[in-house]
Structure formats: structure tokens, C-alpha cells
Amino acid sequence: MKKKALTFSFLGLLGVLTVCNLIAPKREFSENENRYLTQFPEFSLQTLLDGSFNKGFENYVTDQFLLRDQWVGMKSFSEQMMQKKDSGGVYFAKDNYLIETFQAVDEKRYHQNLKFVSDFTKRMEEQGVNTQTMLIPTAASVLEEKLPSCHPDVDQSDLLMEAKKEVPNLLDMTSVLKNHSDEPIYYRTDHHWTSLGAYYVYQDWIKEKGMEPHDQSDYEISTLSDDFLGTTYSKVGYYPHKPDSLIAYSPKNLGEISINYDNGKEITHDFYARSYLEQKDKYSVYLNGNQPVTTIQTPNQNGKKLLLLKDSYANTFAQFAIGDFEEVSLIDLRYYRQPVSQFVTEHGITDVLFLYNLKGFTEDANLFSLK
Secondary structure: OHHHHHHHHHHHHHHHHHHHHHHOOOOOEEOOOOEEOOOOOOOOHHHHHOOHHHHHHHHHHHHOOOOHHHHHHHHHHHHHHOOOOEEOOEEEOHHHOEEEOOOOOOHHHHHHHHHHHHHHHHHHHHOOOEEEEEEEOOHHHHOHHHOOOOOOOOOHHHHHHHHHHHOOOEEOOHHHHHOOOOOOOEOOOOOOEOHHHHHHHHHHHHHHOOOOOOOHHHEEEEEEEEEEOOHHHHHHOOOOOOOEEEEEEEEOOOOOOEEEEOOOOEEEOOOEOHHHHHOOOHHHHEOOOOOOEEEEEOOOOOOOEEEEEEOOHHHHHHHHHOOOOOEEEEEOOOOOOOOHHHHHHHOOOOEEEEEEEHHHHHHOOOHHHHO
């Protein structure tokens, strides 16, 4: 009798959940995960036969499951209580850090991307355009001492050694970051580096270019937000600790800048898109998130024009670069489909910097456009 009662109770719970899932309002966007959720797939005989309907329906049920965020949080909490090292691709690290795992590399894509960058660098150098590359190691490498024991991550130093062999003018900033690993150079709840981490790399990079870096006293340093919960927090869904702070570094003596987003679709004078501070995706406060192309005009009159070919790590970095260049442009190859070499010529670019986080670079499928 007890087994039957338990069986009927379980079936009853499944039935209630099924009915609730059917009648619950469907969400289009998850603020917590910062992504669009799967909607009910289109049904046809073809989608049924080729399996795409079944796959789409599974994703739909997973994304639209009642109280999804709470279930994910409960799962992560239980895994932490069971002393698991990670959950959902995120390590439960020391000092309340949630650090993204980096456990596999698509070697073919990685070396293909290195070749794209190498070939482009050589073409730019032939045209007299100073071109450099920085592949920034993730927190899993720089803050390795915070990770659980026996973590099966790739050796990012080996990846960078391979990159140095293939890409001219590649700068390895690992030692710069590790020298400051006891400071908040990566967020606890997000996969990005912080403004402070970007500043230390900026200092070394600008010295490498034979220029004098700005001291921290040259910036008005302020807190944009002190309740930032980023990407790794969203993946885990639950973790009881203090949120991160988003910090702004505004050059004191630079004067007014003009920022042109996506060829004139938006023009502003504020480096920080402060409307994002009221949203879950607060990191996009830096340069309005990932735009196809962004051009920043500064009052500097030195004839130097920088192009950053980048991922989202460069959005924070650019707040330092604007102090040294007459113009700073950023192109995100995930959204930009025009010839980059044409942009270089039309804008009179004098310097190019590839700036990616290393994990993102190994996964990026858009660098073919450099050809």
C-alpha cells in the first residue's frame, strides 16, 4: 500500500506540474540568464520527420519549465552541500568566487583563428599599421589557487605558447595579471575581468608601445553599481554571497568625447550606458554592450587612431585607451560583416589591437571575415 501511495503521489505531482506548465505564461527572455528562451517550435510533417520538432520541443519544455530559475538554484545549492566542485560549467571556488570552467579546446578552430589573425597582422604591418594581439587568460588560469583541487581545465599557458609561435606581435599578459591576483581583477560572479584588471594590462600595453601610461590618479574613479550579479552567478542560479561592484575610470583631463554606435544609429557623449544599471545585464553599461562597430572621438590631437578587434573584454579596456588616442574604434566580428581592411583605410587607422579573452577566442567562429 505504501508503494502504491507513493507512486500515485508522484504521478499526481507530475500531473499538477504538467498542467501548471501548460497554463503558465510563457517567457520570451530570461533576465537571470541574459538570453532569449526557446518558444514553441513550428510543427510540420517535415520538422517531425527530420527530428527538429522533437529537439525544439525538448528545449522549449526545458526553458519554459515552471519556476525554472528556482529549480536551477535548488540544484546548485544541493550540489554545493554535497561538496561538488562545480555546477553548470562553473566552479565553486574559494573566497566566494564563481569561476567559469575551461575544460576543452577545439584545436582545429583555435589554430584556424590564429592563422586568420596572423595573416591579417602581416597585411596590416605591410601597410604600416602597427598591429598587436592580446589573448587574455580567464580567471581559471590567473586565479588558479582559488579553484578546487584536481580541476580538469586546459593549460592556458600552453595555448598562449602556441599562439606566440603563430601570431606576430602577440603580448602575453598572464604575468601582469598574476602579479595582482590578490586584488579584485576578475569578478566573483561573472566571467569578465574588472576595470582594475583591464587597467593593469593597459599600463603594460601602453608601455610596450613606447608611450607613458596614465596613473590611477589621472582618473575619476566611481562606483556605477554595487549589486552586479553576472554570468557565472546566472549559470549557477543560487549562491549566497555579496554582489560585485562595477567601477568607472573617467579620465579627468580628457574633455568631452563623442561616441558613435553602429554608424550613427546612436550618438552620445557618455562612455557609460547607464540605463543598463537598471537591468540584469549591468556589464553592458560599458560602451552599450556589444555593438557591430563603435567609434569614439576624443579631444586628443596626436594623429593616433586605434582599432580594437574584440570581444566584450575590450569594452572595459577602452575606457583607458581613449586617453591616448585621437580616435578609438571597436569592431565586434560577431556582428560586423564589412571588410575590416576597408575600415582601416577609410578611418586612417594607425594601430590595431586584437583583444579577446582566451576561452572566447578558441570558440569564436567569426574570424574568417578577416580574410
